[in-house]
Structures are given as C-alpha cells and as structure tokens.
Amino acid sequence: MAAPAESGAGKADLLPFKATEKTLANGLKVIVVPTGFPNIVSLQIPVQTGSRNEVEPGKSGFAHFFEHMMFRGTKEYPPEKYQDIITKAGARQNAYTSDDLTNYYTTFAKDDLETVLKVEADRFQHLDYSEDVFKTESRAVLGEYNKNSANPMSKLFEVMRDAAYEKHTYKHTTMGFIKDIEDMPNQYAYSKVFFDRWYRPERTTIIVAGDVEPQKAFAMVEKYWSKWQRGTYKTDVPVEPAAKGAIYKHVPWATPTLPLVTVAFRAPAFSEKAREQAALSMLLSLSFGRTSPLFKRLVQDEQKVDQLFDSTPNRVDPTLAMVGARVKRGDDAVYVRDAIMQTIAKARTEAVSDKTLAEAKSALKYGVIRSLDNTEQIAGTLASFVHFNRSYGTINNYYRVLDSLTPADLLAAGRKFLTDDGMVVTTLSHSTLPAEIATLPKLARFEPKTGKANIDILVQKSALPQIRYKLLFSAGAAHDPAGKEGLAALTAAMVAAAGSSDRKIDEIAKAFFPMAGSFTEQTDKEMTTFTGSIHKDNWTAFNEIALPMLLSPGFRQEDFRRLKDAQKNALQTDLKDNNEEELGKERLQTNVFAGSGYGHAALGTVKGLDSITLDDVKSFWKSAYTQGAVRVGISGDVTDAMTATLKQALAKLPEGEGLPATTAPVGKMPNGLEVEIIEKNTRATAISFGLPLTVTRSHPDFPALWMVKTWLGEHRSSSALLYQRIRELRGMNYGDYAYTEAFPRGMFQFFPNPNLGRKAQLFEVWIRPVAPENGHFALRIALAELDKALSKGMSKEQFDITRGYLMKNVFVMTSTQDQQLGYALDSQWYNTPEFTKLMRDGLSKLTVDDVNAAMKKHLSAKNLSVVMITKDAAGLKEKLVSDAPSPIKYDGNKPKEVLDEDQVIGNMKLNIKPEAVKITPAAEVFAN
Structure with a gap:
C-alpha cells in the first residue's frame, strides 16, 4: 500500500x-x-x-443500467435494509452515467x-440480484428512455451521434440504442459479465469530502474495501476512422415544437x-x-432564435464539439445555420484579442469558484475530473492549461478541428x-475576404x-x-434580462463576463426574487451595473418583444409541448386553484401574454418594486460597507408598500x-393528482404533513412508500413522489x-410516466396505496425512521x-x-398519533383532482368511467402475493362519473 500523498493547494490551483x-x-x-x-x-x-466501454454489438446501455x-x-444488505440505513443517516443520494464514467454520490451527516x-x-463487491429483479429494472430503464423521448433535444443528440461515428462507442448515448434497451430483459447472463469486468478497484476512486479527518477516513476505507479483488479484463475501444466529409441528418418531430439546428x-x-x-x-x-x-445578433437584435448554445465536452477519447440554436420560425433555419457557419469560419481565420481572452479566463475562474459553495458541489466537481487519471491534481492541471492559453492557441485549434470533413449538421x-x-x-x-431608505x-x-x-x-x-x-413574470424578466437605461443587455453581459457576475430573477405566485452573485473583489463594479437594471430599467421595445416571445415559448413549447411531467403538475395547480390568483401558471396564458403591452410592464414595475415591498438578504464575506452600499442604492426605489x-x-x-x-401525442402517460391545502409553514400541522409526504414519496427518493410499491416492486415507471409544498421544475x-x-x-x-396500457392501473395502485396509508396510518417504526x-x-x-x-x-x-x-x-414534539x-x-x-396526459384520451376515459378491469403484465416473474394484489387493484372501483372526466386537447392548455 502506498503512503498517503498530500496535494496542497498551490498558487495557481483552482x-x-x-x-x-x-x-x-x-x-x-x-x-x-x-x-x-x-x-x-459527501462521498x-x-x-x-x-x-464508451460498451464495445460488444447489441450490448449498449449497460453502464447506465448498472x-x-x-x-x-x-x-447482506437487501434494498429495504440498505435504504433503511441511508434513511437513518438523513442522506440524499443518487448516481449518473456519462460516456466515460458512472458516479455514485451520497451526502450525509459526518457521524455516519x-x-x-x-x-x-x-x-x-457483492451486488446480488435475481433474474426477475433484473427484468423489472430493465423495464424501468425503458421507462426512462420513454420519458426522455418527449425531449426533442435528447432525440437530436441521439441522431447526431449515431451519424457522426462509424466505429467508436460514442456512437450511442448513455441510454443505449433503443433496440438494445428493448432486448435488455433477455440479457441477464451478460449483465453479470459486465459487472464483473468493469466494477473493479483499479477502475474506481473513492472521494471523501467535507467535515472529515483524513487518517480516520483512510482507515475506514482500508477496513471495508481492501479485500475487493482486482480484475483481469482488458479490451480496446474501437478507434474512429478519419471523417470522410460533411454529414446532414434531419429528425422529423411528431408534435409542435420550435425547430432546432446544430452544427x-x-x-x-x-x-x-x-x-x-x-x-x-x-x-x-x-x-x-x-x-x-x-x-447579440440572433437572440437580441434580429430575434430569430430564442436559444443559442455551445458544448465541447471533456471526454476520454475524441468527441464532438457542438453549436446549436432553437429557431423561432422554420423559414429562418437556413439563415441561422449559415450565421453559425459564418461565425465558425471567422473563428478559423481571425484571432481573438488578448483582452477578450483574458476576460474569458477570468469569467471561467470566478464562475467555478462561485459554484463551490457547499461540500457536495465541491466533491461533485472533483469527481467530474478525477475519473480521467484518478488524481486530485487533474482539475488544477487542467485549469492551469486554460490559464496558459493564448489567442494563437485558439486560432490553431479552430483551424485544425473546425473543418468541412468533420462537420455534422442536424436539424429537428x-x-x-x-x-x-x-x-x-x-x-x-x-x-x-482579404482586401436613504428604511430597509432592514x-x-x-x-x-x-x-x-x-x-x-x-x-x-x-x-x-x-x-x-x-x-405580467409579473414578464416584468421581472424585463428587469433582469433587458438592460438598464444606460446599458443594453449585451453591454451588461460583456461587463459581467470577466467577473463572472450574475443578476437573475425568479417569479412565483406571491414572490419575485432578484439574486445578485459576485466575487467580493468585484463588488463595486458589479453593483454599478446590476442595480440600475432594477432601479432604472431600459424598457426598450426590442427587448420587450424578445422576452415576450421567450416567455410564450417557455409556456407553449418548453412546458406544454416538450414536458408532459411538468405540464401535468402545473395543470393540476391551475385546476385546483381555478378562479383565483393561483389559477394560472407564473408564465401566464397565451391570451394574457398577447394582451400585455410595454406600458403594462412599466406600470407594474413602478407599483410593485417599492421600498415597502422588498426584503433583503446578503451572505458571504460581507463588510459593513457592502451592506451600506446596498441599502443606499435601494433607497432609490419608490416609497410605498407596493x-x-x-x-x-x-x-x-x-x-x-x-x-x-x-x-397529446406522446409515448407514455403522465399522472398527477391532489387536493388543496390550507397548511403552510406557519400552520401547526406543517411538520406533521412534511413527515407524511416524506413517508409517502420524498422527491427523488427511492426508499419512500409509493416508489417502493410502484417503481421498485413493479418497475412501472421512473419514480413516484408526494408533495405538500409547491415544487416547480421538480x-x-x-x-x-x-x-x-x-x-x-x-x-x-x-406518478412519473407509465406505459399507456398501464395508465389506468397506475392510477388505481397509487390511490390504493394512498387509501391504505390513510386508513392504517404510519407505524411507530415508520414514524421513528x-x-x-x-x-x-x-x-x-x-x-x-x-x-x-x-x-x-x-x-x-x-x-x-x-x-x-x-x-x-416541530418534528421533535410530534408523536405518531x-x-x-x-x-x-x-x-x-x-x-381528488386528477390530471392525466396521454395519446388515446377517449380510450382512457372509457376505461375510467366504465371501471373496466386493468390487468398488468410483467416481463419477469412476480411473487404470487403481488399478482394476487394486482388482481384486486385492477378490479378496484373508482366510481368516476362520466361528467367528472374532461378531455382537453393539448393545444388548448394554458391558452386562456
């Protein structure tokens, strides 16, 4: 065993x-x-x-599957026992799979x-699962693929990679080819082989970050991990041959969405x-x-696109760098593609200035530092670099390389890699x-071509x-x-994303860039919050730019048009057209609170947005953002001078209570x-149901209901009741959760x-999306489990856990x-x-009673109010109102007690009246 080596923070270390x-x-x-x-x-x-490691034909998707x-x-630790331990540790955990790694992370109290x-x-070291469990999980993976299939960008990336690669395993995404996912239930024997090959100590790193003593941590790892045996398997990832010319691929999309263009x-x-x-x-x-x-040209001035983005991922082998845009009108797709290619051509021929590059390096440095505000983020950032060489120093070495870049380096990279032969253009x-x-x-x-305010x-x-x-x-x-x-959301956007009277938004973005500063907004039912974030070194310069955005907005007509379009697209395209899960949740909220101020999404309605004028925005801004309506908080290495500066600036807000x-x-x-x-034309069926609550954080029953929702279905937790009964036991979907507080973007x-x-x-x-044929059963089992929980109550053991x-x-x-x-x-x-x-x-005073x-x-x-999103609405309505049986079929074998219970649930009477079921075409949602 090698002796511990200390990696001290050097002068140039990030x-x-x-x-x-x-x-x-x-x-x-x-x-x-x-x-x-x-x-x-954080572990x-x-x-x-x-x-990348899925080198055998027909076996894609197994890294993600594991x-x-x-x-x-x-x-030794079956799922329920394992989850019990994690729950007692108060931990949150998850995992993710990328092209080159699978990372498992858990954050918890240090005592555990x-x-x-x-x-x-x-x-x-001892993962153990039966063929039936394997088959159940394989259907859950298919459910995840179906969930992702509603996202146009995911499908475009899948097609782009398939077209770009001939031999290398980057040809498929981490989910794998759909034909391999569908065949996965038949690959039980191979799954054991895959695990034995790749889950070995010489391929693994353990990162322990946080409130920890190194020597004690090493002793613990040595105690429990030292007997794990090295592997012997070796293989070569296929080398991708040189590109043979530019490629074009198009993805037709069945439902309305804005066109996408990527290069x-x-x-x-x-x-x-x-x-x-x-x-x-x-x-x-x-x-x-x-x-x-x-x-500035495409998004702000011409307003032909509402999203422009780039990506050059860090990968073990040569990969794809990508530029993309979401176009507002299909007729502009060629124009946008050519604008991207024109910019690429310029990047190949004209060097950036020293000042521009220096500002970019500064923004990158401060941007990363800004994100490192908690242990889990620090450990997670480290994990994203450690997997390359299993070394703490990798991230610091990489940022030293970035810091050493010259304009000549950028120009050389552009000339070498941004070529016609290596280009793949994909549209959707x-x-x-x-x-x-x-x-x-x-x-x-x-x-x-050559030629003074009373604000606490x-x-x-x-x-x-x-x-x-x-x-x-x-x-x-x-x-x-x-x-x-x-109107509230659009007004906030006009403050945070439309500049001040002295500076246009592009000028502000350029000024923020080298200091990695940000001034953002969030609008909900009762609150609008503006958040400023800046390194203390740049406090004064930042606020000279940021606070005038609130105190003296630009209110330019071109920004108003741009942001109004963006908000409509967020409502219609992002929420309604491309995200059944969030659509169902938001629609349930608006249905339950119909006729009140909570009866529409914060983004508004199509008709409401169409009617809003710039004068409406100006009037709302003047009335809403007053001294009496604001609460202010500041954190970090704050000085008295900083709080005084902030208070003095906010004294310029209008007086009044708002x-x-x-x-x-x-x-x-x-x-x-x-x-x-x-x-809606969709592969799966999404379900949300609920009822109104008068219980908020100021209500004495709030801690009790918080416990109930955690027991029933803690968000993204695999140990809760609904998840265990629907997702784990039956493999019906990706997850099942409960809430007693709003959780948008969940x-x-x-x-x-x-x-x-x-x-x-x-x-x-x-209830996260299920196969359409299981939609009726999914509603039944969720209601059955909820009814059983309400009637039997929480046990003392469940209460304590x-x-x-x-x-x-x-x-x-x-x-x-x-x-x-x-x-x-x-x-x-x-x-x-x-x-x-x-x-x-509150929790300490509660009893199970x-x-x-x-x-x-x-x-x-x-x-309960129920919202279901599915393709065959009429067929689903007929099943609901007729109380038709809803049998469920599994790929693997299930215990007799589960099958018996399924039969009872599948015949459970819901007694839904025909007049209580309404069918709404997706096009009409959020219209008025």
Whole structure:
C-alpha cells in the first residue's frame, strides 16, 4: 500500500483545499478532501465505466443500467435494509452515467461516514440480484428512455451521434440504442459479465469530502474495501476512422415544437497537459456564448432564435464539439445555420484579442469558484475530473492549461478541428424546413475576404468570497391583472434580462463576463426574487451595473418583444409541448386553484401574454418594486460597507408598500375523483393528482404533513412508500413522489428553490410516466396505496425512521449559500423561526398519533383532482368511467402475493362519473 500523498493547494490551483491521496494494494484510489464546511460529508465514487466501454454489438446501455442495478442490494444488505440505513443517516443520494464514467454520490451527516462506507463497499463487491429483479429494472430503464423521448433535444443528440461515428462507442448515448434497451430483459447472463469486468478497484476512486479527518477516513476505507479483488479484463475501444466529409441528418418531430439546428465537429480528447481541447472549448464559448456578437445578433437584435448554445465536452477519447440554436420560425433555419457557419469560419481565420481572452479566463475562474459553495458541489466537481487519471491534481492541471492559453492557441485549434470533413449538421422540426437546409455549403464560402431608505438587511456572514444577495418583492403571478396573466413574470424578466437605461443587455453581459457576475430573477405566485452573485473583489463594479437594471430599467421595445416571445415559448413549447411531467403538475395547480390568483401558471396564458403591452410592464414595475415591498438578504464575506452600499442604492426605489396584499386563495375541493385528460401525442402517460391545502409553514400541522409526504414519496427518493410499491416492486415507471409544498421544475433538481412562499398549498402525488396500457392501473395502485396509508396510518417504526431522516436531512436541503439565504427570507415572509429550527423543533414534539391525525384531517384518497396526459384520451376515459378491469403484465416473474394484489387493484372501483372526466386537447392548455 502506498503512503498517503498530500496535494496542497498551490498558487495557481483552482481548488483551495489540501487533499490527501492514497492507492490501496488492490488498486483502489482514495482521495480525502477536508472542505471546511461543518457537519456534512459527501462521498463520491466515480467508476471508469460509461457508454464508451460498451464495445460488444447489441450490448449498449449497460453502464447506465448498472447505475440502476447498484441500488438493488446484496445478500447482506437487501434494498429495504440498505435504504433503511441511508434513511437513518438523513442522506440524499443518487448516481449518473456519462460516456466515460458512472458516479455514485451520497451526502450525509459526518457521524455516519463509517456506516455509509461499509454499506457502499458491500454493494460494490457483492451486488446480488435475481433474474426477475433484473427484468423489472430493465423495464424501468425503458421507462426512462420513454420519458426522455418527449425531449426533442435528447432525440437530436441521439441522431447526431449515431451519424457522426462509424466505429467508436460514442456512437450511442448513455441510454443505449433503443433496440438494445428493448432486448435488455433477455440479457441477464451478460449483465453479470459486465459487472464483473468493469466494477473493479483499479477502475474506481473513492472521494471523501467535507467535515472529515483524513487518517480516520483512510482507515475506514482500508477496513471495508481492501479485500475487493482486482480484475483481469482488458479490451480496446474501437478507434474512429478519419471523417470522410460533411454529414446532414434531419429528425422529423411528431408534435409542435420550435425547430432546432446544430452544427457539430470532431473534437480532441480531454487532456490536462495538451492545449487543443481547452483551446477549442474556449474558442467556441467566446464565439457563441452570451457575450458573443452572434448572440447579440440572433437572440437580441434580429430575434430569430430564442436559444443559442455551445458544448465541447471533456471526454476520454475524441468527441464532438457542438453549436446549436432553437429557431423561432422554420423559414429562418437556413439563415441561422449559415450565421453559425459564418461565425465558425471567422473563428478559423481571425484571432481573438488578448483582452477578450483574458476576460474569458477570468469569467471561467470566478464562475467555478462561485459554484463551490457547499461540500457536495465541491466533491461533485472533483469527481467530474478525477475519473480521467484518478488524481486530485487533474482539475488544477487542467485549469492551469486554460490559464496558459493564448489567442494563437485558439486560432490553431479552430483551424485544425473546425473543418468541412468533420462537420455534422442536424436539424429537428415539426413542420417542413426549406429544402436548402439539406445542402451543406463549404466553410470557405463564409470566410472573410482579404482586401436613504428604511430597509432592514438580513446578513449571513461567512468566509465565502462569493457574495450573494437577494431582493425579495411581494409581487407575483397572484398579482397579475385579469386578462394580463404573465405580467409579473414578464416584468421581472424585463428587469433582469433587458438592460438598464444606460446599458443594453449585451453591454451588461460583456461587463459581467470577466467577473463572472450574475443578476437573475425568479417569479412565483406571491414572490419575485432578484439574486445578485459576485466575487467580493468585484463588488463595486458589479453593483454599478446590476442595480440600475432594477432601479432604472431600459424598457426598450426590442427587448420587450424578445422576452415576450421567450416567455410564450417557455409556456407553449418548453412546458406544454416538450414536458408532459411538468405540464401535468402545473395543470393540476391551475385546476385546483381555478378562479383565483393561483389559477394560472407564473408564465401566464397565451391570451394574457398577447394582451400585455410595454406600458403594462412599466406600470407594474413602478407599483410593485417599492421600498415597502422588498426584503433583503446578503451572505458571504460581507463588510459593513457592502451592506451600506446596498441599502443606499435601494433607497432609490419608490416609497410605498407596493401592490395590495393578496388574500389566501381557496382551492376547489373535489367531490370524488375529478379528472382532466390532456390529449397529446406522446409515448407514455403522465399522472398527477391532489387536493388543496390550507397548511403552510406557519400552520401547526406543517411538520406533521412534511413527515407524511416524506413517508409517502420524498422527491427523488427511492426508499419512500409509493416508489417502493410502484417503481421498485413493479418497475412501472421512473419514480413516484408526494408533495405538500409547491415544487416547480421538480424533474430537474433534488430540492425546491427557496422563495416560493405561498398562502395556500397543494397536496400532490406525482406518478412519473407509465406505459399507456398501464395508465389506468397506475392510477388505481397509487390511490390504493394512498387509501391504505390513510386508513392504517404510519407505524411507530415508520414514524421513528422518517423523523430521524428528516431531522438530519433538513441540514442537507439547506446546505448551499443560496438555500440558506433564501430560506431565511422565506421565514421572514411566513413569520416563522429559521427553517431548520422550525422543522427540528416541530418534528421533535410530534408523536405518531399527531401525524396520523393530521394526515386524516387534511388528506383524502377519495376526493381528488386528477390530471392525466396521454395519446388515446377517449380510450382512457372509457376505461375510467366504465371501471373496466386493468390487468398488468410483467416481463419477469412476480411473487404470487403481488399478482394476487394486482388482481384486486385492477378490479378496484373508482366510481368516476362520466361528467367528472374532461378531455382537453393539448393545444388548448394554458391558452386562456
């Protein structure tokens, strides 16, 4: 065993931590990083296996598949026992698979480090699963593919990669080819081979970061991981031959969506020594990022696209660098493609200035530092680099390379890699694009030819050099005037994304770029929050630019048109057309609170947005953003001078209390099951159901209901009741969760954003998409499980486990700088104690009888509003109102007790009246 090696933070290091590294005799690499954050430890275990390693035909998708299977337990720790341990640790965990790695991560209280290391060691060395369990999980993977199939960008990337590669395994995405996923239930024997080959210590790194003592951590790893045996399997990933010419591929899309245009090129592999990959990444970022001339031209001035983006991923082998745009009109697709190619041609022929490159390096450095505000983020960032060479130094070496880049390096990379032969152009659209899009011009065609306010400020002082402040206004969608739905959100966007009277938004973006500053907005029902984030070194310069955006907005007509279009696209395309899951959740909210200020999405309605004028925005801004309507918080290494500066600036806000206070909306309590079926051309069926709640954080029953939702279906948790019964046992879908507070954008994150305070809430159950033939059964089993939970109540053991988890998890969900500041302001708004104190005090006083009483008092399994999104709406309605049996068929064998229970559930009477079922075409959703 090698002796520990300390990796001290050098002068040019990006990470300012002192890490200790050790390689065990079996080849396992261990990296311990004390971060200085108290109480929390993040364990990250990157394994050097991803879709790149799937070299055998017909066997794609197995690296991602084992991301799932690794949660299926061992003989020593079967799933329920394993999850019980994780729950008692108050931990949140997950995993992800990339082209080159699979990373497993768990964040928990430091006292549980040895326990977590012990159970993780067991599953990495002794994973055990039956063929039936394997088949069940394979159907869940297919469900995940079906979920992703609703996203046009995912499909475009799949087609682009398939076209770009001939032999290399980057040809398929991490999900794998659909034919291989569909055949996966037949690959049980091979799954054992795959695991035996790739899950070995010499391919694995253990990262322990947080409040940890290195020597104790090493001893624990040695104790539980040292007997893991090295592997012997070796194989060569196929080498991709040289590109033979430009390629064009088109993806027809069945449902309405905005067209996509991407232009991709062969790109070099990641290197912490050579400059080519870093140089190409920097070149494309400068050419197509938010400060680029093309962004200003296409997004702001001409407003032909609403998204422009680039990507040069870090990969073990040569990969694809990509530039893409979402086009507002199909007729402009050729124009946008040519604009991208013109910019690429310029990047190949004209060097960037020293000043531009220096500003980009500064923005990159401060941007990464800004993100490192909690232990899990630090460990996760490290894991994304460690897997290359299993070394702590890789990330610091890479950023030294970036820091050493010259304009000549960028120009050389552009000339070498941005070529006609290596180009892949991919488009996606619902409508027909101009025929010219299929004929690719040469890049040479585009090359340039030669020739005093009474405002209290909440201060959370810490050692973090990143300063963050929040300006929370009591103004949201509930204040939208009738017929102007979406006004609050559009006004906030005009403040944060349309410049000030002195500077246009492109000028502000360029000024923010070298300092990695940001000024963003979030609008909900009752709140609009502006968040400024900047390194303390740039405090003065940042606020001279950022605060005038709020105090003296530009209100330019071209920005108004651009942002109004963007908001309509976010409502119609992103939410309604491309995301059944979030659509169902948002529609349930609007149905339950119909007729109130909560009866429309924060984004508004199509009709409401169409009616909004620039004068409406100016009037709302003047009335809503006043001194009396704002709450202010600031965190980081804050000085008295900073708070004084902020207070002095906000003194320029108009005096007054702001908009009239809203009353708590009264939600519509359903009588029986009231169902809306949204008819949409989709592969799967999404389900959300719930009822209104008067319980908010200021209500005495709030901690009790918080326990109930955690027990029923903690968001993204695999140990909760609904998940275990629907997802784990039956493999019907990707997840099943419950909520007692609003959680918009839930499919993208673990925890809700702060500053979503509401005067009324919704109890909601989210059944992630299932196969259409199982839609009726999925509703039945969710209702059956909810009814059983309500009637039987929580047991004392379940109560103790859930409370123990929440007592610790409350620290995890409030661990970032943004969360801590946001929750503190929310507590002011609700007039409650600080959130972790509120929850821990409330939870500690509860009894199991209290929780069961609150559950029965506020929830129901009989009277619920239901939203279902499916293709065959009429067929589903007929099944619901006729109470037709809904049998379910499995690929693998199930125990007799499960099959018997399925038969009972499949015949359960829901007693839904025909008049209680409404079918709505997707095109009509959020229209009025």
